[in-house]
Each structure stands twice: as C-alpha cells, then as structure tokens.
Amino acid sequence: MPDIFSPAADPESGFGPTSVADYERGKRSFIVGLDPGSAQLLTAYQVVEILSRRLGADTVQKALQAESTLESSCCGEVNGNWLKSSRMVGINVRTVGSFFNVVKYALTLPAFHDSIHLLPIWEPGVVGSLYGMVSWEINPEFFSAELHAMMPGLNTPDAQLKATINLLHAMGFAVGMDVIPHTDRFSEMVLANPRFFEWVRQREGYLLDHKEELWREVEQLVYAFLQEFGTADGSELPDFPAFFLTDESDITQESRLRMLFGHPANYGDRQRRRVALMRYVIAEGYETLPMTMAPPYRVLHLNPNHYTVDEAGCRWYQYEFDEPQQMSRVFGPLTRYRLFNSKDSNLYWELDFERPIIEVWEYVARNYADCRQKYNFDFMRGDMTHVQMRQEGVPSQLPSYYDLLAYVKRHIVSEGCGYFAFFAESFLGAPDYMSYGDEIAHLEMIGAEVTLGDLQSTVVGSALFTTRFRQYLDIAYTRTFKPSFTVITADKDDPRFDSFYQTGNLVRYFVALFMPELPSYVGAGFELRGMHKQRAPNEAYSKLFVFQISDPSESDKVTTGPYQWGQNRQHFYCITRLREWAEVLVPHFSGRPVEWLAYPDPTLSCFYIAWCIGDYLFLCNLNGTDITRHISIGQKQTGIIPQLLYTTASEAGKDTPSGNGIFYTLPPLLPDECRIYRLALPVT
Numbered sequence: 001m002p003d004i005f006s007p008a009a010d011p012e013s014g015f016g017p018t019s020v021a022d023y024e025r026g027k028r029s030f031i032v033g034l035d036p037g038s039a040q041l042l043t044a045y046q047v048v049e050i051l052s053r054r055l056g057a058d059t060v061q062k063a064l065q066a067e068s069t070l071e072s073s074c075c076g077e078v079n080g081n082w083l084k085s086s087r088m089v090g091i092n093v094r095t096v097g098s099f100f101n102v103v104k105y106a107l108t109l110p111a112f113h114d115s116i117h118l119l120p121i122w123e124p125g126v127v128g129s130l131y132g133m134v135s136w137e138i139n140p141e142f143f144s145a146e147l148h149a150m151m152p153g154l155n156t157p158d159a160q161l162k163a164t165i166n167l168l169h170a171m172g173f174a175v176g177m178d179v180i181p182h183t184d185r186f187s188e189m190v191l192a193n194p195r196f197f198e199w200v201r202q203r204e205g206y207l208l209d210h211k212e213e214l215w216r217e218v219e220q221l222v223y224a225f226l227q228e229f230g231t232a233d234g235s236e237l238p239d240f241p242a243f244f245l246t247d248e249s250d251i252t253q254e255s256r257l258r259m260l261f262g263h264p265a266n267y268g269d270r271q272r273r274r275v276a277l278m279r280y281v282i283a284e285g286y287e288t289l290p291m292t293m294a295p296p297y298r299v300l301h302l303n304p305n306h307y308t309v310d311e312a313g314c315r316w317y318q319y320e321f322d323e324p325q326q327m328s329r330v331f332g333p334l335t336r337y338r339l340f341n342s343k344d345s346n347l348y349w350e351l352d353f354e355r356p357i358i359e360v361w362e363y364v365a366r367n368y369a370d371c372r373q374k375y376n377f378d379f380m381r382g383d384m385t386h387v388q389m390r391q392e393g394v395p396s397q398l399p400s401y402y403d404l405l406a407y408v409k410r411h412i413v414s415e416g417c418g419y420f421a422f423f424a425e426s427f428l429g430a431p432d433y434m435s436y437g438d439e440i441a442h443l444e445m446i447g448a449e450v451t452l453g454d455l456q457s458t459v460v461g462s463a464l465f466t467t468r469f470r471q472y473l474d475i476a477y478t479r480t481f482k483p484s485f486t487v488i489t490a491d492k493d494d495p496r497f498d499s500f501y502q503t504g505n506l507v508r509y510f511v512a513l514f515m516p517e518l519p520s521y522v523g524a525g526f527e528l529r530g531m532h533k534q535r536a537p538n539e540a541y542s543k544l545f546v547f548q549i550s551d552p553s554e555s556d557k558v559t560t561g562p563y564q565w566g567q568n569r570q571h572f573y574c575i576t577r578l579r580e581w582a583e584v585l586v587p588h589f590s591g592r593p594v595e596w597l598a599y600p601d602p603t604l605s606c607f608y609i610a611w612c613i614g615d616y617l618f619l620c621n622l623n624g625t626d627i628t629r630h631i632s633i634g635q636k637q638t639g640i641i642p643q644l645l646y647t648t649a650s651e652a653g654k655d656t657p658s659g660n661g662i663f664y665t666l667p668p669l670l671p672d673e674c675r676i677y678r679l680a681l682p683v684t
Helices: 019-025 042-054 057-063 079-085 099-106 145-150 157-172 189-190 214-227 253-261 267-282 359-374 403-413 439-446 463-478 493-503 506-513 569-589
Strands: 089-091 115-118 174-179 182-184 199-203 206-209 286-288 291-293 299-307 315-321 329-330 335-336 340-342 353-358 379-382 421-424 485-488 520-523 594-597 609-615 616-621 629-634 641-649 663-666 672-679
Touching: 019 042, 019 329, 042 057, 042 099, 042 145, 042 157, 042 182, 057 157, 079 421, 099 157, 115 379, 157 174, 157 359, 174 359, 182 189, 189 253, 189 267, 206 299, 214 267, 214 286, 253 267, 253 594, 267 286, 286 485, 291 335, 315 329, 359 403, 379 403, 403 421, 403 439, 421 439, 485 506, 506 520, 506 569, 506 616, 506 672, 569 641, 594 629, 616 629, 641 663
Parallel strands: 089 115, 089 520, 115 174, 174 379, 379 421, 485 520
Antiparallel strands: 182 335, 199 206, 199 286, 291 329, 299 315, 340 353, 594 609, 609 616, 616 672, 629 663, 641 672
C-alpha cells in the first residue's frame, strides 16, 4: 500500500520511465505522475507504443481502423444501471485540441474513473457554441493532423472519432455523447426542416406574428432561394411538394441537405451557403423562437431597445418573458425542436400535449441512434433534462410522447443496445422552480439512471452543500435513479464561480472516490486547477472554451489562445496520492455496503463526516477555514482501534485514536483534512 503522506514528499516530481513501465506492465491502471499538460506533449507514436505494450499491438492496430469496432466493458450489461456506480470524467474536446488527444489525457486516469463524457462533438453554431449544433456533421476542429500523418486512413473527423472511442474502450472506459434537444437557431436542421421548429415574424423589434403555421411560409422562402440561386450540389431541383416531402420516400434527408448546402466534406462552403440562406429568410422578418428555461417557458415579446448587431449589420433583438419567474431564461442563439402542436394556432402560446408531432420525435431519435451506432457510444448525457413544460406537473402515467431525451434513450435501447445509459442534466430543484412539477418524479418518469445534481454550485461545508449532500443520499436510497456527487463541470469552471472552489477541493475529490453510495463526476483539469483567489486568465477556464469569443470588447469571455492547464502542483500531487490509494482500496468496495457513522449535518453543528466500508474508515473535515475538534464516532467492535493509513494534511495528528467500547475519540481535523483509517486489532 502507499505510505502515509509525508511533508518531505516532492510535489514537483513528475512521471518517468518507471511509472510508464508500471502502466505498460499492468501494475498500475494509469501513468502515475503524468499530468494532463505533459500528456498532451506525448507524440502519437509514443502513445501507440505505450498502449501497444499494455494492450497488445494487435488490439491497438485494430482500434486504429475506423471500420473496426471494439466494445466497452459495459456492453454485456443487461441495462444502464452500471452508470449508478460510475466515476465519470467530463472532457471538453476543445480544451485538449482533438479527439486523439482525449486518449492522451486518458493515460492520466485510473481505472476507477471508468466513464468519459465527451462534450458536444458536432459542428458548432453562433460564437462557436458546442451546444448550438448547426448540423449532424462532426466538428472538423477536433481533427488531429498528427494522427492523420501516422495513420493516413484516418483522414476525416468521423474516422478519428471512431478510432478514439475504440482506443478508449480498449483502455477500459465507457464513452458517452451529449444528446441535445435543440440546435442553433438557423442550423442546417432548421433550414432543411422548417416544420420541425417554431417560428415568429418580427419587424424592428416588434412581433408581428407567432401563429403555428408560419413554417409553411418559411418553406416557401427556402424553396424560392433554391429557385433563385440553384441547388448547392448542382442537381436538378424537384418540385416544391417533392422537396419537402415528409416521409422522405423520394428525397432523403441527406439529398435535401446536399441540395441546400452542398457536400458534407465542404465545411466552409456549407457554412457560407447556410448563412446566405439564413439572411434570405430573416430579410423577410422570419426567425425561430429562441429556447427558454424554467417556468413559464412561453409567452415572449421582443425588446426593441435591446439588440446586438452582427457583422452584416443585422439587428438581433432580445426576447423577454411577459411574466418571468425566478429561474426564467432565454437562450438567444438556440431554438428548441417543435415537439407538440399548439392550441388555437398558438394564439395564446399554449402547447397541446395530446397532439405530439411524431415525425419530429422520430427524426431526432433516429439521428442520435445513428450517431450512437456509428461511433459506438455507451451512454448519453441528456442536455437540459430539467425541462418539463406541462403546467399540471408530471403525469401519473407515462405518455408515449412525454420527454424527447427519454424517447431517444428508449429508441436506442429498442435497437438492441440494452446497456445504453442516461446521465441527466438536472439540478434537483424544488417543485415548479426549474421545471413544472416535481423534478425527482420527472427523472424517474424518463428513466434516467443518474442525474448531475448541483453540489458543484455550492461551497463545501456550507449549509446548502450539506443539505444537498444529505438529500442526495436519501434520494439514492429511496428512488430509482442516483444523484451524482459532482466535483466540477465545464459550466462551473467559470470565473463567476471561483468562490466555490477556494476551499474544500480535496474533500470533494476524496468523497467522489471513496464514497460509492453516489456516482461521481469531475471535469478534466480539476487535478491542476488553481485556487483562483484572484481571477485567472480567461484561457484557464474550460467554460470559456464551450464557446469561442474573439471580440476583445467582450473581455470577460474572449480567449486568444489554447486552454491553459493549471499549475497547482501541490494539488496535483495530493490528487495523485488519493488515486494511488483508491486504486488499492476501491476494488475491495464491491458488494460491501457503506455504513455512515456521521452524516452531513445541514445544521452545521458538526463539520465532519465519517463512513466505513468493510475494515476501512473514511473521515473528512468539511470546514475549510478552521480546525474541527471533539470528533467521536460509534465504535464498531470492542478492541478494534483505527490505524491511520493516510491523511491529506501535511502531517498526521499527534494524538492516538482511542475507544471506550462505545465510541472512538479521534484527533482534531485540520481545515479540509481527509483521512483513511484501517480498523484493526492493536499490535501487541
């Protein structure tokens, strides 16, 4: 086993030949001491050589063939419940630069981090937003010229994504994709299928019309554009009814996209054509309704006094709610799929949930299912899962067409991928706060295995943190899904939220590793993240790479270079030590229950938490600014004394734990300190 933390240990020491050799021989499941920034400096040849020695050259060469498929270890599961015990890592591919660089990063991850969530992989929309997808094509910025030079057959982003997932599967990771129930407001999906989206007509910041059938007028405009400028691929333009035929019996979705925008491989030409068509449509005042969040969801107006002007001089007016509530938000660059018909042609902005637009549901589910099959994803992160727009709340019986994300998952499972799992983006807010009705009931209704939760939006040790932590434990025990113990996400690695991460970071990670009652999630980069007592450069925040702002006037968001890994070497050293211990202990957790000895205390009367798994006792101080004293926990067995194995403090407490047959008395905990004890008979 690793020894107790020693203050003489050198946090600057990096990896070397021994740690690489230990990984290659299977002695370790990760390259100890290899930090993410250094991993990115490895060449493709070095990565392939290392993996070939560990996995076998034949396996690696097979993985590097895009036409091959290597399954993950979870593919033998009968359902998605495996996700409920996963320790997930989220990676914004833009921060590492390419799909293949995800493999380099994965060399730094121990085996107990068994799943990887890739943030959106499709061509991005306005301001480069990853969540504003403009097509079903893979983002070309994630192409690796280095990998292509080594493997000429991997000559497209699609091929490189497939090879990357093959390699990650061979390394032992499950891989998940984002499923996004919206697009950029003028995506290829929008312009090729106007009937699948909700439209309004405006003039100079005032809504002229928002009737349901506006999509028919937009179809006429799209067809007029083709008549005036011709098809992008030079093919003959069919007559109007045939071009927009909904059953696609004569014209496929693929051929329609080529007529409108051109060949999928011509990214720049397609983008220019799409923008030209967008400007043709908005010149007549038509635009899609922007996506909203939280009740009341609907009934919007334009503010003629608030707008932005794009590079072509077009004004984009700000949408606002007529009667906003606390969490009401409008996402100007995005638009939601039109899943239901409206009542009274949308005269009062009411949706008719008894009249789903089935072709839209099938279109979205089919495209995500095709993506899952083509690249062999194992699970989905459902973006905006918290959206529930029925004012009466969650129905008591599940309708066939209730939630689009649930529909996508069911569609994929029905195609034979029974193990496919659903990680929901939901924050477990109070009823009628983030969504209509009870969010917990909604998550059960849609069949999510895990939800993100909102611990990442709190300060460790605060009343809100301990309240949520305890609530999540209760939910995990009483409901069909489990909340995640989320350390940090790309959304929260944001200068606005630095205050959440100025204490308690090791506590977060310690619990994520050693408390298996909840699954966990951590964003890439946390292991080197600085304390940010003062604002760091924009390039140090992964949130600012979810989009791409190049306008220097937007000083809070603009980035001028690649993502910068943190330089918190002491933090990285402690994270590495925790990983070494977890690699030893986590395999012993299988089938063993968690026995809580001191739960998170929402009253803040007690700042320590403690739990046992088998013969191991885990103890944390949630107070990041002060020592916690008077630590007593129930004694498990007479004569058994806790023996300290590890502490995150620079030195161990001087006092020896003692027991009186009723409870143990343990030494005071330093701020943020975490300890591991073994419960054993004293050495005589």
